[in-house]
Amino acid sequence: MKICITAKGTGLNDPIDPHFGRAAYFLFYDTETEALDAVANSPGAHGAGVQAAQIVAGNGAKAVITGSVGPNAHRGLAAAGVEIYIGAQGTVADAIADYKAGKFSRAAGPSGKGHGG
Amino acid sequence: MRITIASGKGGTGKTTVATNLGLALADDRPVQFLDCDVEEPNAHIFLKPRIERTKSVEKLLPRVDEAKCTYCGECAKACEFNAIAVIGKKVIVYDELCHGCGLCRMVCPVGAISEVPHELGVIEYGVARGFPFSRGLLNLGEAMATPLIHELKQGIDPDSLAILDAPPGTGCPTIAAIQGADLALLVTEPTPFGLHDLRAAVGVARSVGVPIGVIINRDGIGDDMVERYCADEGIPIVMRIPFDREIARLYSQGIPLVDALPEWRDRFRALYDTTTMKLAREDGVK
Ligand code: SF4
Ligand code: SF4
Secondary structure: OEEEEEEOOOOOOOEEOOEOOOOOEEEEEEOOOOOEEEEEOOOOOOOHHHHHHHHHHHOOOOEEEOOEOOHHHHHHHHHOOOEEEOOOOOEHHHHHHHHHOOOOOEOOOOOOOOOOO | OEEEEEOOOOOOOHHHHHHHHHHHHOOOOOEEEEEOOOOOOOHHHHHOOEEEEEEEEEEEEEEEOOOOOOOOOHHHHHOOOOOEEEEOOEEEEOOOOOOOOOHHHHHOOOOOEEEEEEEEEEEEEEEEOOEEEEEEEEOOOOOOOHHHHHHHHHOOOOOOEEEEEOOOOOOHHHHHHHOOOOEEEEEEOOOHHHHHHHHHHHHHHHHOOOOEEEEEEEEOEOOOHHHHHHHHHOOOEEEEEEOOHHHHHHHHOOOOHHHHOHHHHHHHHHHHHHHHHHHHHOOOOO
16 A cells, blocks of 8 residues: 655655645655655645645545645545554654554544645 | 725724715815725714615636536536536535536536526625725625625726725725725834834735835824834825823714814815825836
8 A cells, every 4th residue: 555654755764744734745655665766746826725635535544644734635645545643753664663553543533734725 | 986984903093084085085176985895884873875776796616517527527627716626426516615616517528507696795885974985794604705895896986086995904895995096105103013013014006016004093092113114115104193081982972083173174185185196196106
């Protein structure tokens, strides 16, 4: 299964980027093959969360691990059936380990502040 | 002639300046007042207009016919505001982000998108103290104020002196109210917070190339930081309204300064006749 971790860099030892929509990179990690792919994020002035949700879902991730998710992104991810895990801290490797250990709880609603207009 | 009264934040005395300027000048020339503070309009408290007609301002929201949609993603790719998303076999329209530009409908290769009108707010048109008065009222919960301001500006009569009370802040609605003005009067308080907000407001006015004059309200409180900033930046301070118990009392009772204290009528006239005219005419003044 593919999961997505938002990060400040492209490697396992890079820190988590806590803001889903405006994260520097989306790292796609395959839990079976352990392959790691990085996709750079280039959020526009408007609707960064919506854009991010499309990138994550478009790359086939079934779960996303990040710090917080705003309302627009949450709606997009939920529509795509992507599981959302928030409150991640530390490095990408930490987040993957925590995910595998079942330490995250799923976010029922948006956690971050939305940005309208 | 078009003058916009603005400030980096609310509660600085912007509406005091705008309404008194209008009242002081209306005897000598055709004046028109536009309350562009569509989230919290309050000029009516001082001007007591009689509203004669209203007009609804709408945006057109896209609606997708899922029976026709092929989930090709063209609409999402075209939308500059990320207001429409194609995720798997779903198309989501984010109504609050949508600017109603219609591009998604135009690019959809199978004609799956239609549009439904959605009211953002209304414009009220009327008469206050003998001059035309209009104001925008943004519907509750609505985030998009700029279309209302554009609609208000449509009603400007080029032969009269239009006074626009801008929404506070530095966002798109404020920019819309300042853009195209011959002069922006920026109202601030002589405090560190006032200076912070003034800097932001100056940035906005300069970004749209509108000449500026600064009005210091509650003069006497705070420090001289605003004054030093204006001197450094070459921005003229065109009026000072002192921190005064009587002025505060009149404000709280909704009584215009110029009605109660005739010397203010002369001051607002002088503001326009001398400083203002000179400033506005100097092209590209900082
Ligand atoms: S462009 Fe039209 S067909 Fe393509 S995803 Fe959008 S609505 Fe569907
Ligand atoms: S109408 Fe314009 S802003 Fe709204 S979703 Fe379509 S392309 Fe985006």
